[in-house]
Amino acid sequence: MRTKDGDKQQRIKQATVSLILREGIDGTSVSKIAREAGVSPATIYVYYDSKEAMLSEVFREYARQPYDYLNERIDARMAPEDLIEAIVRGCYSFSVEHEDVFSFVEQCSRCPTLREAVCERECGCDLFDLIHVYQGRRLIRAYSDWSLWAVMAAPVRFLAANRRSIEPDVETRLGELVEMLCAMLLC
Known part of the structure; x- marks a missing residue:
């Protein structure tokens, strides 16, 4: 199992906020968040079980x-x-x-x-x-x-x-x- 990195998680949160502000909740996908955060989509699942869990935690x-x-x-x-x-x-x-x-x-x-x-x-x-x-x-x-x-x-x-x-x-x-x-x- 991969280890968690606070910097990556913070970048994921910031990318989530930025994308939701630009594209809305429905227009924001895990792959877009990963791209904006500079991580792979799989990395997001190291921190969150699902897109919904991620959105709930960030919100x-x-x-x-x-x-x-x-x-x-x-x-x-x-x-x-x-x-x-x-x-x-x-x-x-x-x-x-x-x-x-x-x-x-x-x-x-x-x-x-x-x-x-x-x-x-x-x-x-x-x-x-x-x-x-x-x-x-x-x-x-x-x-x-x-x-x-x-x-x-x-x-x-x-x-x-x-x-x-x-x-x-x-x-x-x-x-x-x-x-x-x-x-x-x-x-």
């Missing part, structure tokens, strides 16, 4: 990054308004600073099989646990995680995707969004 790793980024910027001592602002600004900053990761996660999130295998069990647990604490204290309305994330993340994604059109007013728009979300979500 899991990348899907966790935005939540880890946010978790570094929030804590349980924040006022609820500050928590919402930290989430909005953190989502925006991450999506701008890590555009490829953001786009890859967005694209994979639209694939039901990947989303169910990864997101519903593993993403955002710390963030939502903290939101649940605020809900328990009756500081944030008791909406579902899905609804909360939909009203918080989608507008931020929109602003990030259209930031060049709204510059130099990005800060103003983010402030307005924080204000609207506070009015909508705070008890």
